[in-house]
Amino acid sequence: MEIRIQLFFFTLFLYVFSLHANTLQTFIVQLHPHGISITSSLFTSKINWHLSFIEQTISSDEEPSSRLLYSYHSAMEGFAAQLTQSEVDYLHKLPDVISIRPDRQHQVQTTYSYKFLGLNSLNGGAWYQSGFGQGTIIGLLDTGVWPESPSFNDHGMPQIPKKWRGICQEGQSFNSSNCNRKLIGARYFTKGHLVASNSLQSNVQEYVSPRDSHGHGTHTSSTAGGASVRMASVFGNGAGVARGMAPGAHIAVYKVCWFNGCYSSDILAAMDVAIRDGVDILSLSLGGFPVPLYDDSIAIGSFRAMEHGISVICAAGNNGPIPRSVANEAPWIATIGASTLDRRFPAIVHMSNGEVLNGESMYPVNRLMSKGKELGLAYVTDGDRGSQYCLKGSLPRAKVRSKIVVCDRGVNGRAEKGQVVKEAGGAAMILANTEINLEEDSVDVHVLPATLIGFAESIRLKAYINSTVTPRAQILFGGTVIGKSRAPAVARFSARGPSFTNPSILKPDVIAPGVNIIAAWPQNLGPTSLPEDLRRVNFTVMSGTSMACPHVGGIAALIRSAHPKWSPAAIKSAIMTTAEVTDHSGKPILDGDKPAEVFAIGAGQVNPNRAINPGLIYDIRPDEYVTHLCSLGYKRSEIFSITHKNVSCLDIIQMNRGFSLNYPSMSVIFKEGMRRKMFTRRLTNVGSPNSIYSVKVIAPEGVKVIVRPKRLTFKHINQRMSYRVWFVSRKGAKTKRMSFAQGHLTWAHSSNGFYKVRSPIAVTWKYKSYG
Ligand SMILES: *[C@@H]1O[C@H](CO)[C@@H](O)[C@H](O)[C@H]1NC(C)=O
Ligand SMILES: *[C@@H]1O[C@H](CO)[C@@H](O)[C@H](O)[C@H]1NC(C)=O
Ligand SMILES: *[C@@H]1O[C@H](CO)[C@@H](O)[C@H](O)[C@H]1NC(C)=O
Numbered sequence: 001m002e003i004r005i006q007l008f009f010f011t012l013f014l015y016v017f018s019l020h021a022n023t024l025q026t027f028i029v030q031l032h033p034h035g036i037s038i039t040s041s042l043f044t045s046k047i048n049w050h051l052s053f054i055e056q057t058i059s060s061d062e063e064p065s066s067r068l069l070y071s072y073h074s075a076m077e078g079f080a081a082q083l084t085q086s087e088v089d090y091l092h093k094l095p096d097v098i099s100i101r102p103d104r105q106h107q108v109q110t111t112y113s114y115k116f117l118g119l120n121s122l123n124g125g126a127w128y129q130s131g132f133g134q135g136t137i138i139g140l141l142d143t144g145v146w147p148e149s150p151s152f153n154d155h156g157m158p159q160i161p162k163k164w165r166g167i168c169q170e171g172q173s174f175n176s177s178n179c180n181r182k183l184i185g186a187r188y189f190t191k192g193h194l195v196a197s198n199s200l201q202s203n204v205q206e207y208v209s210p211r212d213s214h215g216h217g218t219h220t221s222s223t224a225g226g227a228s229v230r231m232a233s234v235f236g237n238g239a240g241v242a243r244g245m246a247p248g249a250h251i252a253v254y255k256v257c258w259f260n261g262c263y264s265s266d267i268l269a270a271m272d273v274a275i276r277d278g279v280d281i282l283s284l285s286l287g288g289f290p291v292p293l294y295d296d297s298i299a300i301g302s303f304r305a306m307e308h309g310i311s312v313i314c315a316a317g318n319n320g321p322i323p324r325s326v327a328n329e330a331p332w333i334a335t336i337g338a339s340t341l342d343r344r345f346p347a348i349v350h351m352s353n354g355e356v357l358n359g360e361s362m363y364p365v366n367r368l369m370s371k372g373k374e375l376g377l378a379y380v381t382d383g384d385r386g387s388q389y390c391l392k393g394s395l396p397r398a399k400v401r402s403k404i405v406v407c408d409r410g411v412n413g414r415a416e417k418g419q420v421v422k423e424a425g426g427a428a429m430i431l432a433n434t435e436i437n438l439e440e441d442s443v444d445v446h447v448l449p450a451t452l453i454g455f456a457e458s459i460r461l462k463a464y465i466n467s468t469v470t471p472r473a474q475i476l477f478g479g480t481v482i483g484k485s486r487a488p489a490v491a492r493f494s495a496r497g498p499s500f501t502n503p504s505i506l507k508p509d510v511i512a513p514g515v516n517i518i519a520a521w522p523q524n525l526g527p528t529s530l531p532e533d534l535r536r537v538n539f540t541v542m543s544g545t546s547m548a549c550p551h552v553g554g555i556a557a558l559i560r561s562a563h564p565k566w567s568p569a570a571i572k573s574a575i576m577t578t579a580e581v582t583d584h585s586g587k588p589i590l591d592g593d594k595p596a597e598v599f600a601i602g603a604g605q606v607n608p609n610r611a612i613n614p615g616l617i618y619d620i621r622p623d624e625y626v627t628h629l630c631s632l633g634y635k636r637s638e639i640f641s642i643t644h645k646n647v648s649c650l651d652i653i654q655m656n657r658g659f660s661l662n663y664p665s666m667s668v669i670f671k672e673g674m675r676r677k678m679f680t681r682r683l684t685n686v687g688s689p690n691s692i693y694s695v696k697v698i699a700p701e702g703v704k705v706i707v708r709p710k711r712l713t714f715k716h717i718n719q720r721m722s723y724r725v726w727f728v729s730r731k732g733a734k735t736k737r738m739s740f741a742q743g744h745l746t747w748a749h750s751s752n753g754f755y756k757v758r759s760p761i762a763v764t765w766k767y768k769s770y771g
C-alpha cells in the first residue's frame with residue numbers, strides 16, 4: 001500500500017514537472033528595489049527595467065511585453081509575467097532577482113450589525129467622535145461593486161479628500177459617472193485571472209469592469225462604508241435602517257476576484273495602485289490556506305501598505321473549526337474571525353408526532369405555509385446519485401412531489417439544493433446540518449419555503465421519518481426575532497488558531513459579526529445568486545469571515561477619522577484591547593456549547609465605542625517587525641522578500657536582547673526543558689494626562705505570571721512606559737506532549753472605569769516526550 005502511494009506521488013510529480021518545462025505559467029518576480037547589477041535608473045521607466053528581465057530570458061523573438069502582466073512599484077518592486085520553468089531557472093540566477101513565486105489562487109470568504117455592536121448616532125460613541133468615519137477612504141479588494149445600489153448614494157457626503165489620486169476606471173457597463181462622493185474610486189484587475197482561466201470553460205457572464213457580477217463585493221463594501229438606507233429588508237426579514245460601519249467614509253473598490261477566484265498577481269497589482277491612490281484602510285475578504293510570509297503576496301503587499309500608514313484588515317478564512325486553519329496571519333495584518341448576531345429568523349418544523357424542531361429561514365413571512373399546512377416528508381437516500389444532498393437531477397419526482405424534502409448539507413450549495421427541490425416538484429425544503437456543521441445556522445433567501453435545522457435536530461427528524469410510513473410535518477415561519485438568543489458566539493466555520501506559520505503571534509486578532517449579515521446586493525441578481533432565481537432585491541443575507549472583515553474595516557475607518565495620526569498598529573491595538581470576551585448576557589462568549597478559547601476569538605468581539613477611546617495603545621514601528629522576523633529565525637533573503645530591507649539579524653538580535661514584538665496579545669510557547677519566558681511591552685498614553693493604571697492578571701492554569709512594575713503613572717498624553725511580564729511554568733504543570741492554557745492581563749485606569757486595556761494570553765507547551 002505504501003509503495004503504491006509513493007509511486008502515485010512520484011508519477012504525479014513527473015507529470016507536473018514536464019508540464020512546467022514547456023508551458024507558460026504566471027510567476028511573480030520580486031526584484032531588488034534599486035537593482036544590483038544594473039541600476040534601475042539606467043532605464044527611462046520602471047516598466048522598461050522590468051521588461052529588460054523578460055527580454056534577456058525569453059529565447060524566442062517574442063515581444064517581451066506580451067509576457068508581462070503587471071509591473072509593481074509600491075506594494076513590491078517587481079513584475080508578474082508568463083514564463084516557462086527554464087526561464088524561471090534562468091531568472092533565479094540573476095543577482096537582481098530576490099524571489100520568484102508562482103501565482104496563487106485565493107477565494108472570497110464567503111443592517112443590523114451596527115446596532116448590535118452598539119453604534120448609534122446619539123450616544124456620543126464612535127460614530128459621534130469620528131463623524132461617522134468622515135474623510136477616511138476604505139479600499140476593498142473583492143468582486144467589484146453595484147454602484148446604483150442605494151448604499152452607495154452620496155447624499156450628504158463631503159467632498160472627495162484632496163489626497164485622493166485614484167480613478168473611476170471605465171469598462172463593460174461601467175463609466176466614470178458611476179462614481180460619486182461615496183464611491184470615489186473603482187478599478188479592475190483581470191490579467192492574472194485571464195491567463196490562468198483561458199483554458200477553462202465558463203458559462204459565467206462577467207462584467208469586464210469594476211461592476212460586480214457576483215454580489216460579494218457589493219455586500220462587503222456596503223458593510224464597511226455603506227450609506228444609510230431606510231426600510232431596508234430582505235422580503236420583510238430583518239427590516240430596519242441598513243448602513244455600513246463607517247457611513248461617512250469614502251469607498252474605493254478594486255475588483256480582483258472573478259469566477260475562478262482571486263489571483264495573487266491581480267491582488268498585488270490592486271494593492272500596488274491602492275497605496276498610490278491614497279486609501280487609508282484596505283479590507284480583503286479573501287484568502288487561502290496559511291503559507292510562509294515570504295511566500296505570501298498578501299503579506300508582502302500589506303507590509304508595504306503598513307509602512308505607508310495603511311491599515312490592512314483581512315478575513316481569517318472559513319476553514320474552522322479545524323485548528324491552525326487561520327489564514328492571513330502576518331503580524332502587521334488585522335486578522336478577523338466571525339461571530340453570530342442575536343437576530344434569529346425562526347422557521348419551526350412541527351412534526352406530526354407532536355415533536356418540534358427549531359429551524360431558521362429567511363423565507364418571506366406571511367407567504368405560503370406561514371399559516372401552517374401539513375405536508376408529507378421525503379428524505380431520499382439513494383447514495384449513488386447523492387439524493388440525500390439534493391444534487392441536481394437526483395430527486396425522483398414521484399417521491400418528492402408536493403412534499404417537504406429533507407436535504408443534507410454539504411457537496412453543493414445551500415441555495416442550489418432549494419432550486420433542485422423546486423425543479424423536482426417539491427413544495428418545501430428542510431436543510432439538515434450534518435456532523436460537520438453541527439448547530440451552525442447560516443440562512444439563505446431560498447427559492448421555496450425552507451428552513452435550516454441543526455445536527456441534533458436532524459437526527460430527531462430522520463428518526464421520525466424512519467418510524468412511520470407516512471411522515472408529515474408543517475413549517476411555521478416566525479419572521480425576525482431579536483435579542484432572544486445568546487450572542488455573540490463564535491461561528492463554527494470561523495478559522496482557528498494557533499497561527500500555522502508563526503505561533504508566537506496569537507491569531508485571529510478579533511472576531512466580528514459574520515453570520516446572517518444583511519447588506520447591499522446587485523440589482524440584477526436574485527438573492528440566492530442562482531441564475532434561475534428571478535427575484536430582485538437591494539439587500540441580501542450572507543455569512544462568512546468575509547462579512548466579518550469589512551465590519552472591522554469600517555471600525556478602523558472610524559478610529560482613523562478620530563485619530564488621523566495613529567499608525568495601523570495603534571488602530572489595531574485599540575480594536576484588540578477593548579474587545580469583549582463576554583456576550584450580551586455577561587457570560588463568556590460561546591464556541592458551540594463551550595466557552596470560546598483565545599484561538600477562536602483572539603482578543604474577543606470588537607466594540608467600536610470603546611475602541612475609539614482605548615486609553616492606552618501598544619504601538620509598533622515598522623522596523624520592529626524586522627526584528628521580530630529575525631527573532632523567528634527567518635533568513636536574510638526571506639526578510640528581504642517581505643520587507644525590502646537587507647539586514648543582519650545577528651547584529652539586530654545582539655542590539656535587541658530580550659526583544660519581543662509589542663503586540664497587544666501574548667502568545668507564550670514553552671519548548672522542552674523551558675520554564676521561564678519574559679516579554680517586554682510598551683504602552684502609549686492616548687487617554688488623559690495624569691493617569692494611573694494598575695495591572696490585573698488572570699494567570700493561565702499551571703503558569704505563574706509576574707508583572708513589573710505593577711503600576712504605571714502617565715503624566716502626559718503620548719507618554720510611553722514599558723513593563724515586563726515573566727511567565728513561569730509550574731513544575732509538573734503540563735506533562736502532555738502538547739497542551740494549552742489561557743488567561744489575560746489588563747491595565748485598568750485608577751479612576752476612569754472606561755479605560756480597561758486587556759491582552760489575552762495563550763500558553764502552549766510543546767514537549768516532545770512525557771515528563
Ligand atoms: C454613463 O452611463 C450612464 C448610464 O448608463 C449614461 O447615462 C451616461 O451617458 C454614460 N456616460 C458616459 C460618459 O458615457
Ligand atoms: C431506520 O429503521 C431501521 C429499522 O428500525 C433501522 O435499521 C435503520 O438504521 C433506521 N435508519 C435510520 C436512518 O434511522
Ligand atoms: C432598490 O432601490 C432602488 C433605488 O433606491 C429603488 O428604486 C427600488 O425600488 C429598490 N428595489 C427594491 C426591490 O426594493
Ligand SMILES: *[C@@H]1O[C@H](CO)[C@@H](O)[C@H](O)[C@H]1NC(C)=O
Nearest residue numbers: 032036098636637640646647
Ligand atoms: C545585503 O548586504 C550584504 C552585506 O552588506 C550583501 O553582501 C548582499 O549582497 C546584500 N543583499 C541584497 C539582496 O542586497
